Amino acid sequence: MAKPIPSPAGAFFANWRQNIIYIGFVVIFVVFALTLSDKGFLNPNNLLNIVRQTAMIAVMAVAMTFVLSAGEIDLSVGAVAGLATVTVAMAIAVAGPIGGVLAGLATGLAVGMFNGWLTTKVGIPSFLTTLAMMGIAKGVAMWISDTAAVPILSPSYSWIFGGGSVGPIPVLMFWMALIAGVGHVALRRSGFGRRVLATGGGETAARYSGIDTASIKFRVLVLSSCAAALAGMLYAGRLQSGRFQLGEGDELSVIAAAVLGGTSLFGGKGTVIGTIVGALMIGLINNGLILMGLEFSQQLIARGGIIILAVALSQKKR
Amino acid sequence: MTAPAPTAVRMTGISKSFGGIRALDNVDFEVHAGEVHALLGGNGAGKSTILKVLNGVHVPEEGKIEVGGQPLTTHTPEASRAAGIAMNFQEMSLIPTLTVAQNIFLTREARDARGMIDDADSIRRAQALFDMLQVQVDPTALVGDLGAGQKQLTEIAKAISQKARVLILDEPSTALSVSDVERLFTFLRQLKSEGVAIIYVSHRMDEIARIADRATILRDGRHVITAPMAELPIDVMIEHIVGKKSKGLADVTRSDAVRGEVLLELSGVTGPHKPTNVSLKLHRGEVLGLAGLLGSGRSALARVMAGIEPAVAGEIRIKGETVAIRRPSDAIAHRIALVPEARATQGIIPAHSVADNMVMSVIGRITPRGIVDRAQVRAVAYRMIERLSIKTASRDHAVSTLSGGNQQKVVIGKWLATDPEILILDEPTAGIDIGSKSEIIRLVRDLAQAGKAVIVISSELSELLTACDRILVMADGCAHQMLDRADLDDPAETDPEYALQAAERRLQIEIQNALSINALRIKEASHG
Numbered sequence: 001m002a003k004p005i006p007s008p009a010g011a012f013f014a015n016w017r018q019n020i021i022y023i024g025f026v027v028i029f030v031v032f033a034l035t036l037s038d039k040g041f042l043n044p045n046n047l048l049n050i051v052r053q054t055a056m057i058a059v060m061a062v063a064m065t066f067v068l069s070a071g072e073i074d075l076s077v078g079a080v081a082g083l084a085t086v087t088v089a090m091a092i093a094v095a096g097p098i099g100g101v102l103a104g105l106a107t108g109l110a111v112g113m114f115n116g117w118l119t120t121k122v123g124i125p126s127f128l129t130t131l132a133m134m135g136i137a138k139g140v141a142m143w144i145s146d147t148a149a150v151p152i153l154s155p156s157y158s159w160i161f162g163g164g165s166v167g168p169i170p171v172l173m174f175w176m177a178l179i180a181g182v183g184h185v186a187l188r189r190s191g192f193g194r195r196v197l198a199t200g201g202g203e204t205a206a207r208y209s210g211i212d213t214a215s216i217k218f219r220v221l222v223l224s225s226c227a228a229a230l231a232g233m234l235y236a237g238r239l240q241s242g243r244f245q246l247g248e249g250d251e252l253s254v255i256a257a258a259v260l261g262g263t264s265l266f267g268g269k270g271t272v273i274g275t276i277v278g279a280l281m282i283g284l285i286n287n288g289l290i291l292m293g294l295e296f297s298q299q300l301i302a303r304g305g306i307i308i309l310a311v312a313l314s315q316k317k318r
Numbered sequence: 319m320t321a322p323a324p325t326a327v328r329m330t331g332i333s334k335s336f337g338g339i340r341a342l343d344n345v346d347f348e349v350h351a352g353e354v355h356a357l358l359g360g361n362g363a364g365k366s367t368i369l370k371v372l373n374g375v376h377v378p379e380e381g382k383i384e385v386g387g388q389p390l391t392t393h394t395p396e397a398s399r400a401a402g403i404a405m406n407f408q409e410m411s412l413i414p415t416l417t418v419a420q421n422i423f424l425t426r427e428a429r430d431a432r433g434m435i436d437d438a439d440s441i442r443r444a445q446a447l448f449d450m451l452q453v454q455v456d457p458t459a460l461v462g463d464l465g466a467g468q469k470q471l472t473e474i475a476k477a478i479s480q481k482a483r484v485l486i487l488d489e490p491s492t493a494l495s496v497s498d499v500e501r502l503f504t505f506l507r508q509l510k511s512e513g514v515a516i517i518y519v520s521h522r523m524d525e526i527a528r529i530a531d532r533a534t535i536l537r538d539g540r541h542v543i544t545a546p547m548a549e550l551p552i553d554v555m556i557e558h559i560v561g562k563k564s565k566g567l568a569d570v571t572r573s574d575a576v577r578g579e580v581l582l583e584l585s586g587v588t589g590p591h592k593p594t595n596v597s598l599k600l601h602r603g604e605v606l607g608l609a610g611l612l613g614s615g616r617s618a619l620a621r622v623m624a625g626i627e628p629a630v631a632g633e634i635r636i637k638g639e640t641v642a643i644r645r646p647s648d649a650i651a652h653r654i655a656l657v658p659e660a661r662a663t664q665g666i667i668p669a670h671s672v673a674d675n676m677v678m679s680v681i682g683r684i685t686p687r688g689i690v691d692r693a694q695v696r697a698v699a700y701r702m703i704e705r706l707s708i709k710t711a712s713r714d715h716a717v718s719t720l721s722g723g724n725q726q727k728v729v730i731g732k733w734l735a736t737d738p739e740i741l742i743l744d745e746p747t748a749g750i751d752i753g754s755k756s757e758i759i760r761l762v763r764d765l766a767q768a769g770k771a772v773i774v775i776s777s778e779l780s781e782l783l784t785a786c787d788r789i790l791v792m793a794d795g796c797a798h799q800m801l802d803r804a805d806l807d808d809p810a811e812t813d814p815e816y817a818l819q820a821a822e823r824r825l826q827i828e829i830q831n832a833l834s835i836n837a838l839r840i841k842e843a844s845h846g
Binding site for chain 2: 189190197198200202206210269
């Protein structure tokens with residue numbers, strides 16, 4: 001079977017639809033660099049700001065890549081992040097930073113296990129489970145915080161979780177890189193990742209191959225809620241407070257980031273690197289549109305248009 | 319059979335019900351190490367169920383299973399696999415979004431020093447498996463991009479790769495070419511000599527006769543007989559399967575059709591991938607067969623005529639008038655109907671009722687003022703259930719509750735409801751029992767007699783020979799030769815059953831000829 005092996009670059013462009021996200025990212029970056037250079041787009045501080053604003057979305061989107069690849073969805077991530085900011089802030093007030101971190105993780109675990117249990121044992125589709133959970137998490141966050149912001153008075157917590165920086169590099173960037181690296185290896189190279197892709201690619205086939213698909217779904221939903229809780233911890237650290245509004249609406253950006261990156265909404269296909277680039281692209285677009293001086297209403301329209309264009313171009317030709 | 323071979327699998331008194339229907343009733347099944355054991359039976363006989371019990375997918379309600387002398391007490395796919403059982407599944411054990419190599423070693427991937435999956439190793443081992451089978455499949459291709467034959471080879475490689483002591487092959491050859499089946503058999507004989515027990519399920523008696531040592535026949539969920547193949551000539555096998563004396567396909571009488579005017583004419587029709595430059599004429603009242611191996615372009619030609627993959631070149635004329643068939647609705651409007659190849663995905667919606675499936679293609683006609691006329695739905699369903707003698711508990715039962723043969727009749731009924739003049743049937747008898755097969759062939763003859771023009775695609779040559787008046791042999795997308803059915807008969811042979819076998823051999827030779835002529839043509843083209 002002598003088949004001509006294309007050069008890596010040739011293969012990249014031959015599959016340009018698959019790789020549209022990377023090409024698109026570069027194109028948009030270059031366009032903004034050329035047109036917005038006088039407004040400070042290329043200023044390192046502005047670029048790092050994009051990272052700061054993207055980090056939480058990216059963390060949640062990495063986990064969402066696993067959820068979507070397994071053929072499920074998690075709509076509760078934004079609300080869970082908001083709930084985690086509140087539980088973390090309240091726990092820090094009584095038990096210090098370590099108590100706060102534990103409370104945040106416990107929040108993610110509890111919500112994730114409940115989502116997973118409802119989806120795999122009770123048999124409610126994850127779309128509905130997590131849609132309901134979105135309301136529940138937000139309600140709980142409002143209730144326990146009395147809808148008020150809970151201040152965090154621990155500088156060390158705030159430094160580690162989102163506020164600090166090492167030299168010019170924000171700590172958030174390390175978090176993002178860590179989660180992306182672990183996520184990428186886990187999806188591409190670990191047995192768990194392969195089982196996730198198999199479950200989403202063909203559930204019956206996966207089960208016949210000896211994969212416990214219910215357990216895989218349970219685990220990706222737990223993973224997603226824990227990632228949402230971590231994102232909440234980062235929001236709380238960055239803004240030095242817990243508020244139920246934090247993370248509101250993030251689920252859409254998170255899903256958009258994953259889909260832009262080439263993850264299939266129908267399962268079986270996903271890449272973490274693509275997701276990270278997708279998240280950065282959304283941050284890039286937001287930043288550029290603000291620098292252009294567009295109004296918020298115009299930003300929404302432009303952002304929606306760009307996302308549709310990117311996903312449409314990535315579709316296989318019929 | 320000098321020394322008693324050790325027992326590889328012993329299942330005793332297995333019973334299993336689904337929703338009140340007894341799929342298996344106190345069945346005994348025993349397989350020796352180092353034998354190919356054929357498992358036979360019509361649809362609904364319980365073959366798939368007993369295999370799924372053995373494989374751990376279904377939990378038996380009663381009965382005991384021993385594998386290699388050890389009782390099997392946990393009924394999960396993992397436990398069965400640990401006991402040394404491997405099985406290919408007819409169509410559902412591959413994941414389309416993973417590559418061939420990833421599918422073969424799913425959950426059994428090689429790990430590198432850091433515990434990460436080593437895909438390069440899987441690719442090497444997959445290639446070694448295909449080399450051993452002497453077939454060509456690209457281990458790095460996505461399974462979703464493969465054709466049916468390649469998928470089936472991947473399934474087989476997946477089962478073999480488990481180095482099992484008991485290898486179950488459930489209809490492994492339905493999409494394989496003759497030469498690939500031959501290579502598979504050579505390989506199975508080698509496995510057998512190494513002491514592997516092989517359970518082989520097939521609807522093709524000729525294959526069973528060639529490969530199996532013993533056979534077990536099930537009927538209606540009960541054990542009928544287990545015997546060495548020497549004691550089971552084909553007519554005895556069919557008798558046990560069907561439950562009454564039957565000669566199988568040969569007893570469908572093929573009357574000379576009264577050929578009417580030309581209904582459909584293709585000239586130089588070329589599809590997006592296949593077929594290439596096909597011309598043919600189809601008359602009212604005749605059955606035209608398309609013969610050829612996998613990839614010969616038979617199904618592609620059917621899809622072109624049905625508007626699923628519109629032609630890119632050539633002309634289609636219906637009753638002398640040139641027509642454009644750009645989409646399935648155009649074909650339906652010109653009274654062409656295609657009973658597609660993949661029943662479960664292209665033919666029916668399994669969860670919907672028999673009646674709802676029947677009216678799917680005529681929903682516009684029975685929906686005056688936007689509301690579905692339920693009386694007409696009932697009428698269409700009633701008419702088709704009667705006409706095709708479909709066995710269903712009621713017209714409101716889900717099609718998934720019917721046997722394969724009856725599901726196929728629902729698909730045929732659905733298309734007859736559109737009142738077609740030209741009916742194309744793609745592998746109408748694939749995976750259904752021999753009783754239903756004869757019924758469907760008889761139905762095809764009746765439809766032609768009633769003035770329709772019928773095209774039948776089938777990989778079972780005896781079926782084509784029984785059903786068709788003319789047979790077009792195709793290879794690599796090209797029409798090779800149009801044969802009159804009568805010309806394939808050997809005038810010296812008078813016994814109808816032997817006559818069919820003689821004709822089958824001649825058709826087989828024509829198909830092989832078409833391939834070699836085509837290969838020659840391709841070679842010349844590339845040199846010139």
